Amino acid sequence: MPSDWAVTAPAAWREFPLASAGGLENGSDMDRINRTFFERDPLTCARELIGAVLVWKGCEGRIVETEAYDSADDPACHTWTRPSTRIFVETHAAGTAYVYLNYGTHWLFNILVKGPERSGFVLFRAVEPVAGLELMRGRRGPMKDSQLGAGPGKLSRALGIDGTSHRADFLDSADCALLRGPAVLVCEGPRIGISRAADRPWRFGDPESPSLSRRF
Numbered sequence: 001m002p003s004d005w006a007v008t009a010p011a012a013w014r015e016f017p018l019a020s021a022g023g024l025e026n027g028s029d030m031d032r033i034n035r036t037f038f039e040r041d042p043l044t045c046a047r048e049l050i051g052a053v054l055v056w057k058g059c060e061g062r063i064v065e066t067e068a069y070d071s072a073d074d075p076a077c078h079t080w081t082r083p084s085t086r087i088f089v090e091t092h093a094a095g096t097a098y099v100y101l102n103y104g105t106h107w108l109f110n111i112l113v114k115g116p117e118r119s120g121f122v123l124f125r126a127v128e129p130v131a132g133l134e135l136m137r138g139r140r141g142p143m144k145d146s147q148l149g150a151g152p153g154k155l156s157r158a159l160g161i162d163g164t165s166h167r168a169d170f171l172d173s174a175d176c177a178l179l180r181g182p183a184v185l186v187c188e189g190p191r192i193g194i195s196r197a198a199d200r201p202w203r204f205g206d207p208e209s210p211s212l213s214r215r216f
Contacts, residue, residue: 033178035171038094042068042113042120047204051184054127055177056159059135061127061149062181064209067191068202069110071120075196078121088112089119092167099156099166106153107162125152125203127159128211135160146210152193154213189216 033052038045046068054061069077071089078085078100088098094114098121102108110121127149129136136148136158149155156162170176187207190199192214207216 031179032171033180035093035095037178038111038113039115040113041115041118042070042122043118043202044115045111045113046122046202047186047188049122049124049178050186050204050206051181053130053179053181054124054159055175055179056161057175059132059159060130061155061159062130062209063124063126064128064211065124065126065203065205065213067123067125067204069121069123070118072118074120074200076191076194076198076200080196088167089114093169095169095171097165097168097170099161099163099168101163102153107156107165108152109156109159109161109165123152124155126150126205126209126211126213127155128206128209129158148211150211151213187216 033049037048046066049063049066052063054063071077071079071086074080079089085098089112092112094112096112098110098112099107100110109124111124113120113122129145129148133145133148137143139160140148140154140158147154148158168176171178184206185208186204188201188205189203190201191203192198203216205212205216
């Protein structure tokens with residue numbers, strides 16, 4: 001692993017303009033995060049997505065936890081063992097959805113990142129519900145609102161994301177988007193739920209959020 005990827009910057013304030021409270025209907029193109037955002041390295045994208053809002057077909061969630069994966073030098077990344085994932089990286093544009101079934105149980109939502117020096121994925125680990133809570137409860141069942149998207153599998157189920165979303169180029173969609181959010185304090189720590197390279201501090205989150213999959 002290159003030395004410049006061994007550690008990341010300490011927690012810091014990441015400033016974003018406020019997202020539109022009305023989501024896509026009342027928002028503007030200036031609110032949207034576009035493809036250029038993902039034409040950078042996975043660590044930068046994963047860190048700066050904290051506080052952004054994921055809009056998905058009638059539901060909205062503030063992103064409060066992510067993880068970065070490096071396609072070239074990361075034993076925990078699918079590219080390490082799956083030729084099909086390496087082909088995916090080569091043939092798809094930055095910002096494309098990468099969705100896979102984890103252990104035959106949970107769909108996990110990732111987004112492809114392709115920087116000039118590093119490519120990889122950002123895994124969306126948790127969202128804090130903002131809108132469409134009734135839809136989320138219908139999919140997840142009765143529970144605290146804060147727990148509806150408190151984990152990567154929970155997030156996908158709450159938002160209705162499954163294998164049909166794989167390869168989706170959703171950034172300019174009429175009913176799906178990523179919107180810039182308010183400034184938030186970002187902390188970092190080791191990745192979780194994996195057996196390889198788990199010690200890399202490539203998990204990022206809002207330490208004040210009640211919707212984290214696990215506290216930092």
